[in-house]
Structures are given as structure tokens and as C-alpha cells.
Amino acid sequence: MSVLLETSVGDLVIDLEVDACPKTCENFLKLCKVYYYNLNAFFNISKDFLAQAGDPTATGTGGESIWSYIASGSSSTSPVQRYFEPEIRPKLKHTHRGTVSMAVAPGLEGHKGGCGSQFFVTLGDNIDYLDGKHAVFGHVVEGFDTLDKMNDVFTDQDGRPFKDIRIRHVVILDDPFPDPQGLLQPPSSPTRPPDNSTRIAEDEDPLATLPEEEEEQIRREKAAAASALTLEMVGDLPFANVRPPENVLFVCKLNSVTRDEDLELIFSRFGTIMSCQVIRDKRTGDSLQYAFIEFDKREEAEQAYFKMQNVLVDDRRIWVDFSQSVAKINTHWSNDVKRGAKHVHVQTGFGGRDDLEKTRRYRDEGGGSKGHDNYAKPQPRQVRGQRQSAETLKVPTAQEPRSQEKPEQGKKAIKSILLSLKLFHLAMGPQPYCFDFPDADVVLQSCELQDPTQFHVHRCILSAASPFFYDMFTLPQALTVSHQIPVVPVSETQTTIGTLLNFLYPIEDPPIQSLDELVPVLCAALKYDFTGVVATLRKLLVSPHFIKSDPTRVYAIASRFELEEEARIASKYTLDVQILDASLSDDLKHITAYSYHRLLDLHHRRAQAAVALLKIPPDIKCMQCNGSAYSVHVLPKWWYQFDKKAREELSVRPTSEVIFRTEFLAQVAIAAECPRCAGSILDAWKFLEALKKAIDVLPATI
Numbered sequence: 001m002s003v004l005l006e007t008s009v010g011d012l013v014i015d016l017e018v019d020a021c022p023k024t025c026e027n028f029l030k031l032c033k034v035y036y037y038n039l040n041a042f043f044n045i046s047k048d049f050l051a052q053a054g055d056p057t058a059t060g061t062g063g064e065s066i067w068s069y070i071a072s073g074s075s076s077t078s079p080v081q082r083y084f085e086p087e088i089r090p091k092l093k094h095t096h097r098g099t100v101s102m103a104v105a106p107g108l109e110g111h112k113g114g115c116g117s118q119f120f121v122t123l124g125d126n127i128d129y130l131d132g133k134h135a136v137f138g139h140v141v142e143g144f145d146t147l148d149k150m151n152d153v154f155t156d157q158d159g160r161p162f163k164d165i166r167i168r169h170v171v172i173l174d175d176p177f178p179d180p181q182g183l184l185q186p187p188s189s190p191t192r193p194p195d196n197s198t199r200i201a202e203d204e205d206p207l208a209t210l211p212e213e214e215e216e217q218i219r220r221e222k223a224a225a226a227s228a229l230t231l232e233m234v235g236d237l238p239f240a241n242v243r244p245p246e247n248v249l250f251v252c253k254l255n256s257v258t259r260d261e262d263l264e265l266i267f268s269r270f271g272t273i274m275s276c277q278v279i280r281d282k283r284t285g286d287s288l289q290y291a292f293i294e295f296d297k298r299e300e301a302e303q304a305y306f307k308m309q310n311v312l313v314d315d316r317r318i319w320v321d322f323s324q325s326v327a328k329i330n331t332h333w334s335n336d337v338k339r340g341a342k343h344v345h346v347q348t349g350f351g352g353r354d355d356l357e358k359t360r361r362y363r364d365e366g367g368g369s370k371g372h373d374n375y376a377k378p379q380p381r382q383v384r385g386q387r388q389s390a391e392t393l394k395v396p397t398a399q400e401p402r403s404q405e406k407p408e409q410g411k412k413a414i415k416s417i418l419l420s421l422k423l424f425h426l427a428m429g430p431q432p433y434c435f436d437f438p439d440a441d442v443v444l445q446s447c448e449l450q451d452p453t454q455f456h457v458h459r460c461i462l463s464a465a466s467p468f469f470y471d472m473f474t475l476p477q478a479l480t481v482s483h484q485i486p487v488v489p490v491s492e493t494q495t496t497i498g499t500l501l502n503f504l505y506p507i508e509d510p511p512i513q514s515l516d517e518l519v520p521v522l523c524a525a526l527k528y529d530f531t532g533v534v535a536t537l538r539k540l541l542v543s544p545h546f547i548k549s550d551p552t553r554v555y556a557i558a559s560r561f562e563l564e565e566e567a568r569i570a571s572k573y574t575l576d577v578q579i580l581d582a583s584l585s586d587d588l589k590h591i592t593a594y595s596y597h598r599l600l601d602l603h604h605r606r607a608q609a610a611v612a613l614l615k616i617p618p619d620i621k622c623m624q625c626n627g628s629a630y631s632v633h634v635l636p637k638w639w640y641q642f643d644k645k646a647r648e649e650l651s652v653r654p655t656s657e658v659i660f661r662t663e664f665l666a667q668v669a670i671a672a673e674c675p676r677c678a679g680s681i682l683d684a685w686k687f688l689e690a691l692k693k694a695i696d697v698l699p700a701t702i
Contacts, residue, residue, distance in 0.1 A: 001015070001016045001018045001025065001029075001173070001174045001175070001176060002014060002015050002016065002141070002173040002174060003016065003028070003029070003032060003138075003170060003171070003172055003173060004170070004171040004173060005037075005143075005167055005170055006167070006168045006169040006170070006171070007042075007146060007165060007166065007167055007168060008164070008165050008166050008168060008202035008203070009146055009149040009150060009165055010143055010145060010146030010149060011142070011143050011146060012121070012140055012142070012143035012146055012147075013140065013141050013142035013143055013173075014100050014138045014139065014140055014141070015138055015139055015141050016028065016029070016137060016138045017089075017092060017136070017137050017138060018176060018177075020087070020089050020091070020092060020137075021087040021089065021092075021135065021136075021137040022087075022177075023084060023085075023087055024086070024087050024102050024115060024135055024137040025137055025138075025177070026066075026177040027065050027066050027067075027084065027102075027115070027117075028102070028119070028137065028138075029172060029175050029177060030066040030177070030179065030180065030183060031066050031069070031117055032170040032172055033172060033175070033179075033183070033185055034066075034069070034183065034184075034185055034186060035170070035185075035186055035189045035190060036056075036066075036069065036117060037053070037054060037117075037167050037170050038167060038168070038169060038170060038189045038190055039166055039167065039168070039189075039190055039192070039193045039194065040053050040054060040055070040056060040058070040166065040167050040193075040194065041053065041058045041164050041165065041166050041193065041195060041197060042150065042161065042165045042166070042167075043055060043058040043059070043060065043159075043160055043195075044060060044120075044158075044159040044160065045123075045150055045151075045153060045155055045159055045160075045161055045165070046123070046155075046159055047123070047151055047152075048123055048124040048151065049122070049123055049124060049127065050120040050121065050122050050123055050127070050130075051120060051121050051123055051147075051150045051151075051165075052103065052118065052119070052120040053118070053119065053120070053167060054103070054116075054117045054118035054119045055117070055118050056117075056194035056195065057194070057195055058160075058194075058195035058197065059195075060118075063116040063117035063118045064082045064083075064116045064117060065081075065082065065083060065084050065114075065115065065116050065117065066180065066183070067080055067081075067084070067180060068080050068081065068082045068083075068116070070180060070181075070182045070183055071182075072608070073182075073184075074182050079612070079615070081112065081114070082111075082116060083105055083112065083113060083114030083115055083116050084114050084115055085114055085115075086102065086104045086114055086115045086134075086135040087135050087137070088104075088132060088133075088134075088135050088136075089135075089136070090132075092136035092137075093128065093131045093136065094122050094126075094127040094128065094129075094130045094131055094134075094136065095125065095126060095128075096122075096125055096139070097122055097123060097124055097125050097140075097144070097147065098121060098122065098139055098140030098141075098144060098147060099121070099122040099127075099136055099138075099139055099140075100119060100120075100121050100136070100137060100138035100139060100140065101119060101120055101122075101130065101134040101135055101136045101137065102115040102118070102119050102134065102135045102137055103115070103116075103118040103119060103120055103134055104133060104134050104135060105118070115135060120134075121140060121147065121150075123147055123150065123151045150165060153165065160199070161199070162199055162200060163199060163200040163201075163202070163204075163206075164193075164197055164199050164200065164201060164202045165202065166193065166202045168202075169189065225240070226471065227475075228240040228241070228242075230468075230471065230472050230475065233468070233472070233488075233490065233491075233528075234472065234488055234489065235489045237326060238326065242326045243326075244322070244323055244324045244325060244326055245294070245323065245326075246298045246301065246322070247274075247294060247295045247296070247297060247298045247300070247301045248292055248293065248294045248295070248301065248322070248323040248325075249267075249292070249293045249295070249301055249304060249305060249320055249321070249322060249323060250290065250291075250292060250320070250321050250322065250323040250324070250325070251263065251290065251291045251292075251293060251308075251318055251319070251320050252289065252290040252291075252318070252319050252321075253289065253290075253316055253317065253318050253319045254278065254287065254289045254290060254291060254313070254314070254316060254318060255289070255313065255314035255315060255316040256286065256287045256289055257287075257314055258278065258287065258291075258313060258314045258316075259278065260276050260277055260278050260291070262313075262314070263276050263278065263291055263293060263313075264276040264293075266308075266313065267293050267304055267308065270295070270300050270301075270303050270304040270307065271295050271296060271297060271299075271300025271301075271303070271304075272295065272296035272297075272300070273293060273294065273295060273296075274294040274295065274296055275292075275293075275294045276291065276292075276293045276294070277291060277292055278290075278291040279291060279292070292323055292325070301322070304320070305320055305321070305322065308320045435455040435456055435457055435498070435501055435505075436455075436456050437456050437457070437458065438456075439458075440456035440457055440458055440485065441458060441459050441485065442456075442457060442458070442459040442462070442473075442485065442486055442487075442488060443455065443456055443457070443485050443486065443487040443488065444457060444487075444488055444490055444497055444501075445487050445488065445489045445490065446490065446492065446493055446494040446496075446497050447489070447490060447491050447492060447493060448493065448494060452489075452494075453494040453497075453498075454487065455497060455498070455501060456485070457501060459473050461504065461505065462504075465504055465530050465531075465532060465533070466528050466529050466530050467529050468528050468529045469528065472488075492520065492524050493520070495517075495520075496520045496521055496524050497524070498510075499512070499517070499521045500521055500524050500525060500528075500530070500533065503521070503525075503530075503533045503536055503537070504530060504532075504533055509536065512540060515546055515550065515553055515554070515557065515587075518537060518540065518541065518546075518557075519557060519587065521533075521537060522534070522537045522538075522541070522557075522561065523561070525537060526561060538563060538565075538566055541554060541557060541558065541563070541566055542554065542558075542566050542569045542570065547569065547570055547573050548573065550583075550585075551570050551573035551574045551576070551577060552570075552574055552577065552579065552582040552583075552585075553585045553587055553588075554566070554570040554573075555567055555570035555571055555574055555599060556585065556587040556588045556590070556591050556595075557587050558570055559591040559592070559595035559596075560587060560590040560591050567595070567702065568701040568702055569701070571598075571599055571602055571700075571701050571702045572700045572701050574599060574602075574603070575602075575603065575606065575653065575654055575655040575700060576653060576655055576657055577653065578652045578653060579599065579600065579603055580652075581652075598702045599702060601702075602699075602700075602701070602702050603654055605699070606654040606698055606699065606700065607650050607651050607654040609698050609699075610650045610654050610656075610695045610698060611646075611647055611650055611651075613691060613694050613695060614643050614646055614647070614691075616635060616639050616687070617687065620635075620636065620639070620680070620683075620684045620687055621636060621680065622636035622637070622638070622674060622676055622677050622679075622680040623676045623679070623680070624674055624675065624676040624677075625637045625638075625672075625674055625676070625677065625680070636672075636674075636677055636680050637672040637673070637674045637677055638668050638669055638672040638674065638677035638678075638680060638681055640672075641668045641671040641672050642659075642665075642668045645659070645664070645667070645668060645671075646659045649664075654698075655695075656692045656695040656696055660688060660691075660692050665681055666678075668681070669681055
């Protein structure tokens, strides 16, 4: 009877000793059948000694027999031992390389030891040290080259290979044993390793290098993605993954007299034109000599691209290309993607044309503006001490010297800012903090459309706290003669940006009273890569104020932002609540089904394990229920009631906080309808205390 193990370094064919060790071979074959060994790691390899596997946790302390595995997945409450009696046969010894033995676990804390699922393969000959201690049940007949590869791997001081060696698949070539009652074969093999290994993956080559062209391509793609994200944050792109439309052409080198109607008439022979616009100066109405033409179909745009290149239009050779602009997403062509749709006013045109307007010296002159007049934009709300800017800039300019400061100068600048902060605190006292520093060199503008708030801050502090802002401030910018403070529009509200800056600057942290206040600030801190603020908010998320009042929502928030440690802490506190009766929150919309299933699985597994511990020793008696002479060996009536109520409680809240309370035990004594059961409960306090400790040590986190 043979089994084929497909490992990441080769295949092993094992012949089993089914006649000499029937129970051991049955246990091994049935574990293979339920994919128990699939993706398990060889967690202990000693050169010229052995290679050990079969523990899903890869720690050497896990694993169980097939009968214990079946019992753990069923609703049966009958006790099943984790291990079975080892079948050690004197004639089966560890004489030859490739001997397969079942590891024998020692007995601990009163529990009987034996064989579970862990096994090992010897990598040397005549290892008589293992004879009589571990149960031999097979021999490798094919795949000795695989054993040589295992013997040559590099390991740490604990014998764990630096690069994982895993059992990818198990093929049972022959199985003479019938399936045990209750064995259910999973529909498919697992796709994720059962242990959380941080080693080099089995299919990963740490020394692999790509060709120079591919590495350059990957570098360019990463740089383009980073630049796109930066442009999204400063407002030049609506979102980072935006793609230019494929049905829009960009036409340049036009004659200044060419009109929209002229181009539309010329290009209309290729198909239906959705829009055709010659871009003009906002104030004078003069043509800027380029235009955008939007076709109904991409094929029509392609045909016009090939046919109209270098064609003579109004005595000019035009240039045609596909548009790379995404401003049309906001329904009009513009450099400002945050500008809304065109406004409609009563005033129409100038000089007989609807797309022109009279040049004005002042914004209020002439009774309003047309929709394409964007220099008369609503001004953001001012905070005390803030300097007004005539026109909002997108990003800081290259002339401003602070982005080019040397490290020593940057340190001096930060020290001077900290000193000004202290003086500002002394002057202002404990009032709400306003970011309106007179020496600020950059402005963050909130996202409110009607009345945005501007925060005058220091780019040296933002650059020191965030790699994102550091990269943004070091990007090359166009030359400008403006001496105004650059303005960076952000997509967060005034409250969120204000709270985030309060955490960022060396001042007292602002109070956060609810999770509704914490979530947007945490989202912004992760978005802008403020690692120090993120660390503070992570501690605040699992503070007693939040985690005890609403642990389910804290778990959802931690899972949403992939905060694994906080999710583990929150999962423990969810054991005290009925998870399916918890109130719904919007944060649950942002987590995956896998994250929510992990929480449900924790509750289910812990409830099963806790119920399995509900066993009373025979020395716990009641003077009346068991008879005056203690000759009637039946359980006290209070235990039947305790067992029933405890099972109901543990099924919804798998924790010991409720079932050992005085109120709960009093209800048990009343339900027993025995006048002496209350005294029996008091006499059993040592047993109840030990039972509580046993439940408390069960796994309590995901």
C-alpha cells in the first residue's frame, strides 16, 4: 500500500506497513484523504538525521489523529483522545535512510501521549537512537534524490528551513481501510498554508534577477503610479487610475481664425462628432490654437487620426494626436479638474459671439461672469492671521527655497518652528488651535465647495512626517514669478485635516470621543503615510473606551485598514457579545467576507472547545441528590442544570464571564429544585475555578 507525497523539492513514494501497523497506517491514510497534510511544511530538518512534518501549525506542538479530527468537526459531545496508542514493533527499526515513523508525543498535565499526525523521514542510516521511541510504519521506495535535497537545505538554530519546503499534494495509491464513521472529504484541497510562515516561500527565488529591460519597465511603472497618486492628491487628476478617453482627438498648430464650426465641418466626414471645442484664452477670447474633438466611436477617431495628420487647414499644417487629457470627465476642457460644471448666466456673448465676453478690469464689473470665466472663483474662508492669495496654486513651486534646504538647514527650520509653537501656546493659552502661522510656506485647503478652510503649515514638518509629502515637495515644478504661498487642495474635510495636523504637530493631542471621529482621521493618516500619527491612532482604536463599548466595530475598522494586531485584540473582546445580534455599522461594508468569517470561526471553535470541557468529576456530590450514604453514583441535579444553561450561553458568548457569576449559579441552584444543591455548588468551588481557568486558556483571538 503506497502513498505519493508531492513536495516543493520533489516527489516521495512511501510503502506502508499495513499488516504490522494497521491503526497507524489507517490514521495516516485517512488524514491524507481529508487533505490534512496538504501545504504542511517540513518544520524540523536535521542534517543526516530526520525531516519532520505533519503539524499544521509548524511549531511541533500541533496535530491530532483522524478520530480526534472527526470529533472536533462534529456536534458529538463524547470525549475522543487527541492521540492514539503507538504501534511500536521491535522488528521495525530505523536502519535505512527513508524510514517513515509516526512521532510519539509525550504525556503532559495528566493527558495521555501517543501518535497524532506528525511524522518524520530519516535522512541517514542506522539511527538506532529512535528505535523503541517512535513508531515505524513505512519506507520511502522512490524519491531518494528528494531526500538529498532536503538534507542539504539551510536551516536556522531550531532546524526550520529558511526557505519553506511544503507538501503540495498527497495521492493515495491504495487504501485498504474503510472510512471511519463521520469522515467527510473536503471538496477541494486547501489553497493557503495553515501556518503563518514569514520564511522564503516555496515558489520564491530570492536570487532571481530580471533582464535589464524588464527591471526598467517595472521601475517606470512604479514611478508612473507614484506620480499619478501625487497628481490625484494635488487635484490634477480626478483619480490615480484614470485613463484618457480613446474617442477624443487633440488637434494643435491651428490658425487663430479657425472656429469650432470649421473643425466640426471638416472632421464630421469621419463620423458623428459629440463635441468640438477650440480652447481660447479665458479673458481675451483669443484662440490658443489647439482643440479637442470628441467622436461617438473610437473607430471613427482612429480613422480621422490617420487621414487628417499634417492636413492644411486655414493655411496651417495641423497636428493630430489622441488626447491625453482627462479634464473632459468634468464635462468641459479645463486645467482645473475640481471646477464644477459650467454656470448658466443671463448675459450672453460679446461682439456677436456666444463664446466670448467683454474684457473686464474688475471681477464685479459687468454684472457677473460666464461659466468658462474661472478667475472669479469663490474665495476660501479665512482663519485668523491667514494671508489671502489672489489665485490658488496646485503645488509648491520650484523657486521656493525650503524644498531645496540642506538637512542642517531643515533641522534649524524645525527648531525655530517648535520655538514659535511654544511662544504661540504661551500667548494663546488653551484655546482651540488654529494653523495660521505667519512663517508658513505651504497651505492645505479642505474639500468643502462653498467655504473651504486653509491651514497655513510648514512643509519641513510635513516632509519629515510623511514620505508622500516629501516626494511631492521635491517634484520639479514650472517656473513662476508669483510670490504667493502655494496651496495644496486635499480631499478631506476641515475637521479631519485639523485633527490630523493636531496629532502631527508637537502640541497636545486632540480628544477623540467616538469612532466616527477616529475613522476619517485614521484613513487620512494612512493615505498620506503619517506613520507616527497612524501608530497613535492604532493605540487609541483599541483603548478601553472604544473596544469595550463596541468591539465588533473596532474589529471591522481594524480589518478594513489591515491592522492585524488590532484585529486580534478586538476579536478577543467580541467573545463577550452575541456576534450575530451586534448592531450593524457602515464599517462592516468595507471588510471582506474572509475577515468576517474568521471572527465567526473563532466564536464557533471556542464554543465547541469550551463545551467539550464541561465534565464533572465523580467526587462532586450532593447530600440529598446522591443519597445520604454516598452510595448512589449519579450526578447532582444542579450539574444537569448548569450543563444545560452553560451550553446555551457558550453557544452565543464563548467566554467564562457569565456562567461563573453568582447570579448564574443562583439560577442553577433554583432550577435544580434541591434544597442542598446550593451547598454542593459552594463545596465545588475548586472544581469550578479550575473549569473557569481551563476555558480562559482556550484560543481567544483570530
